[in-house]
Amino acid sequence: MATDQAPDNNECANHDDQRRAVASCLLNYLNVHGKSKQLFSILRFLAEETLSNLEEGKTPHFNYFAIRTSVTGETQGDASAWFSRYWKEICGDFKLRCEEGIQKFAADQGLSFYPWIQKLESDGGAGNQALISLVALPLSAPVTTDSIKHFVPKHDIAYIPAEKLELSWWAKLLFDQNRIAGGWRKWILILGPIVWATTIGLGGVFLLYLLGLSATPVTTRDVVLLIYLGLLVWYASRLIRRFTHLVDDRMIVASETMITSKESGVCLELFRPNGGVSDAPKIARMIKYAAQCPICGAQVLLDRGEPDFPRRIVGRCQESPREHVFSFDRTLMTGRWLRRLEL
Structure with a gap:
């Protein structure tokens, strides 16, 4: 009898080990990519309580009432109706946004x-x-159409697209719900800075022309106009520089005016659909990549590399942004540590 029972016990043990692994994986994912929303509180409850129940030898199954009580503190009303709207989101929008990222994580x-x-x-x-x-x-079998993706070099960190980000009101006019701008919207986004810079340049030339026509000594008004002209030239050069960086590097850190004040680590990217192997024209998208710091476990977000790593986008740990710095390869979605470890 003991011999017959052993495979069942081994199977149960393996099943519990698998549950521990997925619960720990989900908890680590939420620590990096989770939001302060009830849906993510539900996921955190499931991960933490699964680990707790397994330690106590209990079956990690939870009813609606237990989940709602833990997340909201409510003990009255229909818990089934409360959970149903989140279950619909899990099977719909959340699945489309996050399942691929969770698989990669x-x-x-x-x-x-x-x-x-x-x-x-x-x-x-x-x-x-x-x-x-x-x-x-x-896990789904990886689809690799580009030969470079068959070999991923050694890396210290791996990035995945982060959770849904919030755009500013005017950026929402150019980007769709997937934060993609194609067609004429892409050209407005790309050529807009050129138009602004041209307009500013013409305005500067006109101001210099007006100052040249004046036969009177330099007045306070002239000094103010020269200051305005200097500011306009600076702003025009900044627009041109961002445009050239986007075209040359395919990705830049998004302007603060394109995102809400609560967002950070968002980038503007030019890319081709289907992994860049199609002949389709490039489209623009707003994207946010994140990872877990292998040193301290905090969230790593993309940022400008200046002053130490000019003209680069790097991953900066949110707890130690000057020391825990990593490279970012947007094709392989990996990075290496850019600071030498002092022992």
């Missing part, structure tokens, strides 16, 4: 599966609720 941690959420329907009857739990799903 799990693969970077050496797993062959990734965490997801499943619903175990009840048999019905008054008071019976469906149970929610974490499940390990197999």
Whole structure:
């Protein structure tokens, strides 16, 4: 009897180990990419309580009431109706936005599966609720159409697209819900700085022309006009520089005017669909990449490399932004540590 029972015990142990792995993976993912929204609070509850239940030898299945009580503190009302709207988001918008990133995050941690959420329907009857739990799903086989992607060099950090970001009101007019600007919107975005710089340049020439016509000594008004002219020239050169950097480097850190005051680490990128192997024209998108710092575990976001790494976009740890600095390869989505470790 003991011999017959051993495979079952081993299977259960392996299943529990897999659950621990996906719960830990999801918790690490939330520490880097999570938001302060109830949906992410639900995911954090599932990850933390799964680990806790497994330590206590309990089955990590949770009903709607337990989830809602932990997330909101409410004990009255229909918990099923409360959870249903989040379940709809998990199966819809959240799945489209985040499932691929979670898969890559799990693969970077050496797993062959990734965490997801499943619903175990009840048999019905008054008071019976469906149970929610974490499940390990197999990773999709990577699709590599470019030969360079068959070999990923040694790296210290791996980036994935971060959670949904908030654009400023005027940027929302140019970018769709996926934060992509194509067609005429892309050309407005790219050629807009050129038009502004040209207009500013013509305005500067006109101001110099007016000053040249004056036969009177330099007045306070003339000095103010010269100051305005200097500011306009500086602003025009800044616009031209951003335009040339975007065209040459394919990616720049997004202007503060394009995002809300709460956002950071957002970039403006030119890319071709389907991994750059198609003949489709390049399109522009707003994107935010993030990673987990391998040194301290904090979130790493992209930022300008200046002054130490000019003309580069680097990953900066949010807890030690001057010391924990990493390179960023937007093709391989990896980076190396740019600071030498002093022992």
